[in-house]
Amino acid sequence: MFTQNLHTHSTFDDGQNTLEEMALAAKAAGLTSIGFSVHTPMPYESCWTIDSAHLPDYIEEARRVKAFFRGKIAVFCGAEWDLYSAIQPTGFDYVIGSVHHIAIGNALPCVDSSVEETQLMLSTHFDGDADMAAEAYFCQYNALAKVEAVGIVGHFDLLTKFDEQRRFYNSDSPRFRAAALTAIDALIAAGKIFEINTGAISRGYRTTPYPSRALLTAIRERGGTITISTDAHRAEDIVFGFTQAEALARSCGFTEIWQFDGTGFVPVLLKDK
Numbered sequence: 626m627f628t629q630n631l632h633t634h635s636t637f638d639d640g641q642n643t644l645e646e647m648a649l650a651a652k653a654a655g656l657t658s659i660g661f662s663v664h665t666p667m668p669y670e671s672c673w674t675i676d677s678a679h680l681p682d683y684i685e686e687a688r689r690v691k692a693f694f695r696g697k698i699a700v701f702c703g704a705e706w707d708l709y710s711a712i713q714p715t716g717f718d719y720v721i722g723s724v725h726h727i728a729i730g731n732a733l734p735c736v737d738s739s740v741e742e743t744q745l746m747l748s749t750h751f752d753g754d755a756d757m758a759a760e761a762y763f764c765q766y767n768a769l770a771k772v773e774a775v776g777i778v779g780h781f782d783l784l785t786k787f788d789e790q791r792r793f794y795n796s797d798s799p800r801f802r803a804a805a806l807t808a809i810d811a812l813i814a815a816g817k818i819f820e821i822n823t824g825a826i827s828r829g830y831r832t833t834p835y836p837s838r839a840l841l842t843a844i845r846e847r848g849g850t851i852t853i854s855t856d857a858h859r860a861e862d863i864v865f866g867f868t869q870a871e872a873l874a875r876s877c878g879f880t881e882i883w884q885f886d887g888t889g890f891v892p893v894l895l896k897d898k
């Protein structure tokens with residue numbers, strides 16, 4: 626099994642356990658390293674991110690936990706930085722770049738709130754044209770690709786979170802696919818690593834990870850790289866779906882998973898089952 630999880634949340638944002646509890650769970654699950662990836666502050670008040678005033682506390686506590694577990698499990702202090710975050714992605718060991726919104730004029734609707742909000746967003750801003758929403762969503766990755774601090778692309782096709790049954794989006798439609806592929810090409814050209822993220826499975830929204838098999842295959846064919854993470858919001862989900870994610874990676878033709886070594890990203894062999 627892959628032995629690192631860089632995408633985890635805690636009581637500093639919308640997670641349920643402390644940093645120390647998350648590290649303890651990671652060690653108990655057999656991981657050799659864990660990264661904390663706090664949701665960075667947004668320009669509006671939000672219940673799912675840390676606020677700017679508490680960022681120094683987060684960094685200090687991560688440092689304490691890192692020292693506490695020295696010699697037992699490596700601990701990294703990262704961030705899940707949103708493209709529209711109110712802060713710059715600096716001061717972290719590594720950065721996962723995510724896009725949780727579609728910017729439409731002054732509006733910034735979330736794509737991962739609920740089925741109802743997805744429906745409302747599509748009718749209010751896109752006249753029900755889900756392909757147009759997908760084009761607007763994926764187009765934002767061109768900006769993300771230009772952010773040098775971002776190493777990993779978080780849950781690339783997040784907009785399908787509530788849509789495994791394809792009630793809203795048709796990921797096989799030429800417009801959806803073209804928009805996704807353009808974003809993939811920009812991100813690969815910029816050297817970003819795509820995560821296979823099992824977070825929507827542990828929370829009961831999906832049965833398969835992001836990105837979809839079709840997009841992962843395209844990423845592999847275009848020379849892209851991957852890592853695996855669980856986007857865990859609870860200690861018990863620390864390695865949730867790792868085996869499934871590895872199997873998916875293997876079946877899409879990947880032979881390596883990339884991991885953070887404290888200074889940069891290096892490939893490790895994706896072992897046979």
Ligand SMILES: [Zn+2]
Pocket residue numbers: 705723725779780
């Ligand atoms: Zn996210």
Ligand SMILES: [Zn+2]
Pocket residue numbers: 632634705856
């Ligand atoms: Zn996350």
